[in-house]
Amino acid sequence: xxxxxxxxxxxxxxxxxxxxxxxxxxxxxxxxxxxxxxxxxxxxxxxxxxxxxxxxxxxxxxxxxxxxxxxxxxxxxxxxxxxxxxxxxxxxxxxxxxxxxxxxxxxxxxxxxxxxxxxxxxxxxxxxxxxxxxxxxxxxxxxxxxxxxxxxxxxxxxxxxxxxxxxxxxxxxxxxxxxxxxxxxxxxxxxxxxxxxxxxxxxxxxxxxxxxxxxxxxxxxxxxxxxxxxxxxxxxxxxxxxxxxxxxxxxxxxxxxxxxxxxxxxxxxxxxxxxxxxxxxxxxxxxxxxxxxxxxxxxxxxxxxxxxxxxxxxxxxxxxxxxxxxxxxxxxxxxxxxxx
Amino acid sequence: xxxxxxxxxxxxxxxxxxxxxxxxxxxxxxxxxxxxxxxxxxxxxxxxxxxxxxxxxxxxxxxxxxxxxxxxxxxxxxxxxxxxxxxxxxxxxxxxxxxxxxxxxxxxxxxxxxxxxxxxxxxxxxxxxxxxxxxxxxxxxxxxxxxxxxxxxxxxxxxxxxxxxxxxxxxxxxxxxxxxxxxxxxxxxxxxxxxxxxxxxxxxxxxxxxxxxxxxxxxxxxxxxxxxxxxxxxxxxxxxxxxxxxxxxxxxxxxxxxxxxxxxxxxxxxxxxxxxxxxxxxxxxxxxxxxxxxxxxxxxxxxxxxxxxxxxxxxxxxxxxxxxxxxxxxxxxxxxxxxxxxxxxxxxxxxxxxxxxxxx
Numbered sequence: 001x002x003x004x005x006x007x008x009x010x011x012x013x014x015x016x017x018x019x020x021x022x023x024x025x026x027x028x029x030x031x032x033x034x035x036x037x038x039x040x041x042x043x044x045x046x047x048x049x050x051x052x053x054x055x056x057x058x059x060x061x062x063x064x065x066x067x068x069x070x071x072x073x074x075x076x077x078x079x080x081x082x083x084x085x086x087x088x089x090x091x092x093x094x095x096x097x098x099x100x101x102x103x104x105x106x107x108x109x110x111x112x113x114x115x116x117x118x119x120x121x122x123x124x125x126x127x128x129x130x131x132x133x134x135x136x137x138x139x140x141x142x143x144x145x146x147x148x149x150x151x152x153x154x155x156x157x158x159x160x161x162x163x164x165x166x167x168x169x170x171x172x173x174x175x176x177x178x179x180x181x182x183x184x185x186x187x188x189x190x191x192x193x194x195x196x197x198x199x200x201x202x203x204x205x206x207x208x209x210x211x212x213x214x215x216x217x218x219x220x221x222x223x224x225x226x227x228x229x230x231x232x233x234x235x236x237x238x239x240x241x242x243x244x245x246x247x248x249x250x251x252x253x254x255x256x257x258x259x260x261x262x263x264x265x266x267x268x269x270x271x272x273x274x275x276x277x278x279x280x281x282x283x284x285x286x287x288x289x290x291x292x293x294x295x296x297x298x299x300x301x302x303x304x305x306x307x308x309x310x311x312x313x314x315x316x317x318x319x320x321x322x323x324x325x326x327x328x329x330x331x332x333x334x335x336x337x338x339x340x
Numbered sequence: 341x342x343x344x345x346x347x348x349x350x351x352x353x354x355x356x357x358x359x360x361x362x363x364x365x366x367x368x369x370x371x372x373x374x375x376x377x378x379x380x381x382x383x384x385x386x387x388x389x390x391x392x393x394x395x396x397x398x399x400x401x402x403x404x405x406x407x408x409x410x411x412x413x414x415x416x417x418x419x420x421x422x423x424x425x426x427x428x429x430x431x432x433x434x435x436x437x438x439x440x441x442x443x444x445x446x447x448x449x450x451x452x453x454x455x456x457x458x459x460x461x462x463x464x465x466x467x468x469x470x471x472x473x474x475x476x477x478x479x480x481x482x483x484x485x486x487x488x489x490x491x492x493x494x495x496x497x498x499x500x501x502x503x504x505x506x507x508x509x510x511x512x513x514x515x516x517x518x519x520x521x522x523x524x525x526x527x528x529x530x531x532x533x534x535x536x537x538x539x540x541x542x543x544x545x546x547x548x549x550x551x552x553x554x555x556x557x558x559x560x561x562x563x564x565x566x567x568x569x570x571x572x573x574x575x576x577x578x579x580x581x582x583x584x585x586x587x588x589x590x591x592x593x594x595x596x597x598x599x600x601x602x603x604x605x606x607x608x609x610x611x612x613x614x615x616x617x618x619x620x621x622x623x624x625x626x627x628x629x630x631x632x633x634x635x636x637x638x639x640x641x642x643x644x645x646x647x648x649x650x651x652x653x654x655x656x657x658x659x660x661x662x663x664x665x666x667x668x669x670x671x672x673x674x675x676x677x678x679x680x681x682x683x684x685x686x687x688x689x690x691x692x693x694x695x696x697x698x699x700x
Contacts, residue, residue: 072514072517072518073508073513073514073517073529073531074516074517074520074527074529075529075531076503076527076528076529076530076531077528084514084517084518084521085521152541153540153541153544157541157544157545157546158544161545175544175545175546176503176546195501196500196501197502197548198501198502200501207546208530285508285532285533286533286537287537288505288530288531288532288537288538288541290531294508294531294533297440297441297508297509297533298440298508298509298513298531300440300444300509301439301440301443301509301510302463302509302514303463303469303470304443304447304463304464304469304470304471306444306447306448
């Protein structure tokens, strides 16, 4: 019997032969990713090419010259100065500023309301606890649009008008808006006055803005309350008991022990709610508040530049939401546990 | 809560959906085939019904009637087109759209035809603008202003500093800005996405005035709780000749819609009514001397075929909805709650502006 050739065990103990590249574990993932990436790029190229081809066929190739045309319509409630002779891009900018204004104020309001209600659901007071539950369940189960219409048509538009308006020192609440005293011309203190049947004052909030704010704050507040409740519930019960054994009150426990720890759970959830709020603000059109969406709709109709206007809208809301997200992620890093 | 206000969540959603559809349609579909004739008409025949955009909430023009069917002069125009193209006036799918979304709905192919008060303007017509195709003027109108009778407002100047309700995305909005600028009158425009928000807001007293086409104001007023409490100012802000709209990319379809409109006008001029048109055609068929009537009703010649319509399309149109005068009296005239005078909407030989070119 011939001896086993010694070459075999020798070669087995040496480094195994390199497999062909299509079986190489280090190469395969790269190949797969390259193929998928190429397919995605091809798809995008196809869609874009198709878009350009169809737009050209329809005589609607992307053009941005309309941005410089005079808008021709007025905006009554603009923070930045605007009139009908200014170009469309100024109108869109005025709309964007109005959107940002509504989003910022609603963010603050909804956070305060949501935090209070979220805390209230841990209160020792049974009535308060139940009220908080009822608020959350009622509000988050009704579509926001219906709520906005309710606030505008049923609550704000049934306010009295003109001389019959609700008048407090320095403040008047009328059907047309909230009028607040402030510094007028020549730095004199000016209160709300009725001129020719129309209230005038240095500071004015329209009922349209009011209805939008109320709707957004109440609606988002309910969701934020749930996020806060979840965050508080995530703090171990032992923390409450330990605080209580130290003689801390309910409120002090919440403020000094529980809330700081619960922020780690709350902040990521809050991020989602803030982003939703920013997007929901586009429902302003339903209550006559001139926001970005409303201006864009008129622009689209007057210029016929549907694709361009929608691209502007998409870019604006995307940027707004990414900004909010970036800020919240920064906040999140601040409140996370840091190993010392 | 007003019931009108309740219906609009669907509207806001539909606007968004339409805008997205437009985008997706442009992004996704391959270019439409260049079949001879009219692609729109081919699509309507294949589908078996006409998709016709109406406002849906303007009394006299298009509203949902007590039986759940759309009624009004705009709705009947859709029926006339369906009768001409498909031979059945009932084969219409009505699609209520807002002022802001109507042109996108049309250019994206969501609807075949706009039967909404749409003023013919250069920017909407031009290939470099909205690239739409307007039919003959269907209704001569002017922009008016409605105020509460008790307010004491009698002219635009009286509206200085006051809130004025207006539908956004309309000509109305631009005319208002122009007229107020000319007069140097400051005002607060309250821009609403649709009439379903603007009119309830006005009725609840949020605005000192509301502005739109006079006929629309009269129509909306007829639906108010107390129509007599509201008056139209005598000042008109603009001329608003409104027409039926199709896309510019399908000129054959635009021609068909144009001549269906002329059919209604010519029928009135020729004394053909819903009641007598069939008998008149039979009489014309027997009498070779009635040359003009024979051509109009498709007894001689092939005008229908030239338009891509049946030879007797004029007969079908008039039988389905009557002539222009009948339509006007039925929906807008003195016997209706709107009680509009025909005014400029009379025929050319009665002191009005409606004229149909010769059917020859």
